[in-house]
Amino acid sequence: MRDHLASTINVDLIKDYLRRYHGIDVFSYKDDFLRRRVRARMIATKCRDFMEYLRLLRTDPHEVKRFLDDMSINVSQFFRDPHIWEKVKTLVFEELIEEKRRTGRRTIKIWSAGCCRGEEPYTISIILHEILGAEINNFFITIIATDIDEDALESAKEGIYPRLSLTSVPLPLLSKYFMPVGNGLYAVKDHVKSLVKFMVHNLLKDPYPLFLDVIVCRNVFIYFSHEAQQRVLERFHRSLNNNGYLILG
Numbered sequence: 001m002r003d004h005l006a007s008t009i010n011v012d013l014i015k016d017y018l019r020r021y022h023g024i025d026v027f028s029y030k031d032d033f034l035r036r037r038v039r040a041r042m043i044a045t046k047c048r049d050f051m052e053y054l055r056l057l058r059t060d061p062h063e064v065k066r067f068l069d070d071m072s073i074n075v076s077q078f079f080r081d082p083h084i085w086e087k088v089k090t091l092v093f094e095e096l097i098e099e100k101r102r103t104g105r106r107t108i109k110i111w112s113a114g115c116c117r118g119e120e121p122y123t124i125s126i127i128l129h130e131i132l133g134a135e136i137n138n139f140f141i142t143i144i145a146t147d148i149d150e151d152a153l154e155s156a157k158e159g160i161y162p163r164l165s166l167t168s169v170p171l172p173l174l175s176k177y178f179m180p181v182g183n184g185l186y187a188v189k190d191h192v193k194s195l196v197k198f199m200v201h202n203l204l205k206d207p208y209p210l211f212l213d214v215i216v217c218r219n220v221f222i223y224f225s226h227e228a229q230q231r232v233l234e235r236f237h238r239s240l241n242n243n244g245y246l247i248l249g
Contacts, residue, residue: 008050009035009042017057022064023204023228029071037071061202065149068223076119078126078161079168084249089127092245096213097131099243106138109212111239112145113203114220118156118196119165121145122188124216125195126177144209146201153198159188203232208239215240218249 011034018024026034038053045063047053057063079085100106108128112121121143129136147153163184166174178186203220215236221229236246 009038010050011035011038013054014038014057017054018064019225021058023225023231024064024068024223025225025228026071026223034071037067040070041067062149062151065152069149076116077165077168078119078123079170080119080123081249082168085123085127088247089131092214092247093124093127093131096245097128100139106140108139108141109209110141110143110214111209111212111216112143113201113215113217115145115147115153115156115198116149117152117161118145118159118188118198119161120216120218121156121196121198122159122192125192126173128195129177129192130173141195143196145196145198147198148200148202150200153200157198159193160185161188162186204228208235210239211241212239212244213241214245214247216247218247221248 011031014034015027018026038050041047041063042050042053044066045053045056047056057067096108100108110121110124112124115121124143128141132139145153145156147156160181163186166178166186169178174186177189177192179189181187203217204224217232217236221232224232240246
């Protein structure tokens with residue numbers, strides 16, 4: 001079966017389907033690369049030919065997410081791109097908290113859109129704990145963490161990660177916010193998890209949360225067509241409070 005799979009694959013049908021029904025643009029990827037990724041998913045899903053896999057892709061939104069995950073060369077990590085998070089801490093969260101102190105408004109509402117397995121929203125929670133310390137109990141903080149992949153969200157709620165995911169976590173924060181649970185795995189501590197609310201959400205179809213102070217949406221737009229990007233950006237704008245922050249990348 002495996003020898004003839006690649007010859008049956010029509011990558012144009014994949015490209016057209018993803019753009020038309022999901023707003024996802026993979027036209028910039030080389031055909032050979034897409035063909036290898038499709039072939040790998042066909043083997044993983046035990047599809048006998050390309051049309052069987054295309055039917056699966058059309059009927060199972062989770063397979064769309066798995067296919068896109070297989071295309072990504074990036075690995076989700078806590079504090080991924082540490083220099084960016086350092087800037088976000090000082091220029092966004094510290095400024096936001098100072099403004100909340102000045103105005104007496106103690107509600108902070110943040111959205112991590114496309115959170116995958118939870119590394120990003122938990123990173124945000126850690127940063128807020130670091131800035132506020134014990135004062136965090138005087139604030140009403142909600143970090144809404146959404147993704148289209150229910151399996152990824154279940155993993156995120158569990159909050160257990162391999163050491164590889166923690167490579168960029170500064171050592172002083174490792175013992176403060178994580179607990180080793182054996183077999184090279186670490187669990188996010190409960191006070192970090194308590195700020196985060198996970199839910200299934202499709203950026204192209206579902207209603208958006210409102211009255212947000214910060215939206216973080218990184219490594220998601222690469223999958224969207226230009227038209228879909230514009231629609232999402234317009235909806236982000238409507239979701240943010242005046243002087244709210246949008247973090248992309």
